Amino acid sequence: MTKKRIEIIVDIIMYVLMLTQMLYVFTTNNVHEVIGIAFFICLIVHLFIKRWWFKTAFRKNVNRSRLFFNIVTMLLLLTSVVLMISSMGVSRFLFPWFTILGSSDFHRYMATAALTLAVIHGCMHGIWHSKRKRLAVSLTVLACIASVTIGLFAVPYMNRHLKKVTADFADTVYGDKVDWKGQKPLVVYFTRVGNTDFDPDIDAVSGASLLISDGELMGSNQLLADMAGDIIGCDPVAITLTEEKYPSSYNRTISVAGDELRAQARPKIDPIDVSDHDSIILIYPLWWDSIPMPVATFLEQNDFNGKTIYLIISQGSSGYGKTISEIEALCPGANVVPGASIYCEDVPDARDTLLNLIRGWNSP
Ligand SMILES: Cc1cc2nc3c(=O)[nH]c(=O)nc-3n(C[C@H](O)[C@H](O)[C@H](O)COP(=O)(O)O)c2cc1C
Incomplete structure (x- = not known):
């Protein structure tokens, strides 16, 4: 040749x-x-x-x-x-x-x-x-x-x-801790899993962007919240819908979430009281370049004046979208601190990022 x-x-x-x-x-x-x-x-x-x-x-x-x-x-x-x-x-x-x-x-x-x-x-x-x-x-x-x-x-x-991402819960969540000076922040998160009518058989779940940990369906942001909770030593609190959940199909969820965003809907959620906390770590997915509307419900239900809101976000392409300015607008007087925007596939490997981030927040 x-x-x-x-x-x-x-x-x-x-x-x-x-x-x-x-x-x-x-x-x-x-x-x-x-x-x-x-x-x-x-x-x-x-x-x-x-x-x-x-x-x-x-x-x-x-x-x-x-x-x-x-x-x-x-x-x-x-x-x-x-x-x-x-x-x-x-x-x-x-x-x-x-x-x-x-x-x-x-x-x-x-x-x-x-x-x-x-x-x-x-x-x-x-x-x-x-x-x-x-x-x-x-x-x-x-x-x-x-x-x-x-x-x-x-x-x-x-x-x-x-894509379905897999993670070993014990390997990804547990590790080094941060001894938070003063009052610990409240870790609040929103995720699709838990707020969606999924089939209990995970192999039958349509669409993807899902995380499977130890054979269980888990939200990316739930895993991030568990990591942050383990680092600080507190139990994360989930934003949970009380009425209609999102559909199991990924495409239909995209369309429902798009409708909610256009209508600036405020889906009903279990109340979460942040009044006893000076700071909150808010963990959420990017939806249509915005915060999911249940996160807006949570933010509107509380007074964040004088509090610090640390942001951790997971997303499917990049960045925070418009979420920082949206959160600032919904929380007048709050100090909104962007932390990490994590690509959904990188979520299982994000613990070190969160550890360094939280260490930085804790030693200004
Ligand atoms: C309704 C919906 C809208 C989304 N919109 C975006 C988007 O605009 N940009 C993006 O990068 N990812 C988008 N994604 C991907 C999610 O942000 C990403 O998969 C996230 O990690 C999902 O987190 P979860 O598993 O905790 O729900 C969207 C996902 C859904 C379900």
């Missing part, structure tokens, strides 16, 4: 592997990790075959398209190295001992950047050889938009809808 042919085969395998990695909700974690190793082996082979490029990359007097190609290739190399480190950081199967850059969110951003740069890198060859340059450039732009959309939106959407 000629060198050129090997080169083309390796390149095709790399693109196929990259796309397969984006569909990891279907391939499961362990297969994803093994494919990752295969990808990086192919990358090393690719770099070996193209090693002559390093000699030409820093030459002066190259034309503009060559310069652009060189910059993209350097960025691709850099992103691939960071992606490799973050792949090990998020690994639970092959490198569980490696913890550097262990955020799934960051890993996904790096994978999206690498895929997009790889698309530009590959398409540049097509542009150079094409007679219809404008068409080739347009197709490259479209391919870039597709890869960014896949990485930033499609992958988290599929994860939210289809």
Whole structure:
């Protein structure tokens, strides 16, 4: 086989592997990790075959398209190295001992950047050889938009809808404590599990974004609340609906929650009295970029003037959404302190993050 042919085969395998990695909700974690190793082996082979490029990359007097190609290739190399480190950081199967850059969110951003740069890198060859340059450039732009959309939106959407995360309760919840100075905060949380009419048989539960701990269905935010409760040494309190619960189907819950948000509904909940506490750790999921409406009910039912509200949030793509300003508006006079916004898949590994966070809150 000629060198050129090997080169083309390796390149095709790399693109196929990259796309397969984006569909990891279907391939499961362990297969994803093994494919990752295969990808990086192919990358090393690719770099070996193209090693002559390093000699030409820093030459002066190259034309503009060559310069652009060189910059993209350097960025691709850099992103691939960071992606490799973050792949090990998020690994639970092959490198569980490696913890550097262990955020799934960051890993996904790096994978999206690498895929997009790889698309530009590959398409540049097509542009150079094409007679219809404008068409080739347009197709490259479209391919870039597709890869960014896949990485930033499609992958988290599929994860939210289809993925079940498992956790070992004892391993994830119990550990080092923080001796909170003064009055301990009240830990209050909201989660879907407990506020949803789920089938008792977890295998029959439709939709996903669920956490299964010791064979039991558990809310991500419940697990976070149990971690925070164990760190501080208190029992978390759940925000619990007293009337209609959310439907078992994930999609229907999305739609009901969207209706509630538009109507600014205040679903009825069991009252929670915070008057005896100076500070509250509030743990909730991001719903439609907002707080779930039962959390709004809880906030409106209490006077938080002069109190501190520490926020811990779990979400399916990133950030706090609009929740910080919403909570500030609902709690006049409160000191609202954002703490951590945790990607739902990272919830089982979040205890150290919470421990450091709570330590920081406790030693101003
Ligand atoms: C109704 C609903 C709306 C959601 N909206 C968002 C959203 O806007 N952005 C996001 O990143 N995740 C969103 N998610 C994902 C949840 O924030 C995430 O899965 C969270 O970890 C679920 O926590 P829980 O298991 O404790 O209910 C939504 C989930 C549901 C059920």
